[in-house]
Amino acid sequence: MGMPRPSRVWDAMLRGNERFVSGDPEHPRxxxxxxENIAGGQAPLAAIFGCSDSRLAAEIIFDLGLxxxxxxxxxxxxxxxxxxxxxxxxVAVLHVPLILVLGHDECGAVRAAIDSQADDAVPLPPHISRLIQPIVPAVHRVTRTPLDQAVDTSTVDAGEVGREHLRDTVxxxxxSSELISAAVAEGSLAIVGANYRLQEGRVVPDIVVGQAVPASE
Structure with missing residues (x-):
């Protein structure tokens, strides 16, 4: 028996998220x-690359288990x-069929990237500054501002910056990974970029690469 298709895994995750949103989680597995059953090895359904924000607990919002x-x-x-x-x-060792890249609204890193581009921005600690640098191009694309110019941060749509950064990350x-792009090309892997709405609890797909939705949809 092989691994589940990416579309089946994504469908199961969305159904778990619906249970979480409705307040009726099953807390499975x-x-x-x-x-005890998994102590000797793991076979996860998906890989989730998300923000460290404490409100974005991946297993909880998808009603997943150990x-x-x-x-x-x-x-x-x-x-x-x-x-x-x-x-x-x-992908290579655990053979997951799906990678979910998960962003969210009200992201502190996105906000820091936006604020760092203000004309009077206070320099950030060096490690934080390096961390948010990949988000900065999205700030300038959204504001249509050249990278070497300051941004009027009071008018920036942080949600749109977050979505642009999500697409950049995917x-x-x-x-960056020939291994991952090859797995997508051969159909054994799909990548979904999605945003999590903090207030609502819902995960909203933004970009799909590969066979992450059933062919009938």
Missing amino acids: QDVERR GDAFVVRNAGQVMSDSVLGSLEYA AELLE
């Missing part, structure tokens, strides 16, 4: 028996060598 998701997180879901290596491990993932 979280008991002692499940813990061993269901291989989760990679950092502030602002910014691509790095460690993230790329972790996701390649999920594109960078495909461009």
Whole structure:
């Protein structure tokens, strides 16, 4: 029996998110028996690369259990060598059929990237500054401002910057990993970029690469 198709995994995750949104989660595969059964190995359904924001708990918002998701997180879901290596491990060794890149509204890293482009911006600590640099191009595209010019941060649509950054992250993932792009090309892997709405609890797909939806849709 092979791994589930990407479309089946994504459908199951969306159904789990609907249970979470409606306040009727099942909390599956979280008991002692499940813990003991997977102690010797893992076979996650999907890899989730999301923001570290404490309100974005991946297994909870998709109503998943132990061993269901291989989760990679950092502030602002910014691509790095460690993230790329972790996701390649999920694809090459764990054979996940789906990578979900998950952003959200009211993201602190996105806000920091926007504020850093103001004319009177206070310099950020160096590690934070380096972390948010990949988000900065999205700020300038949304505001139609050249990269070497300051931005009027009071008029920036942070939600749109977040969505642009999400698309950039998916594109960078495909461009940076021959392994992952090849898996998408052969149909064994799909990538979904989605945004999580904090107030509503709903995950909203924004970009899909590969066979992540049934052919009949």
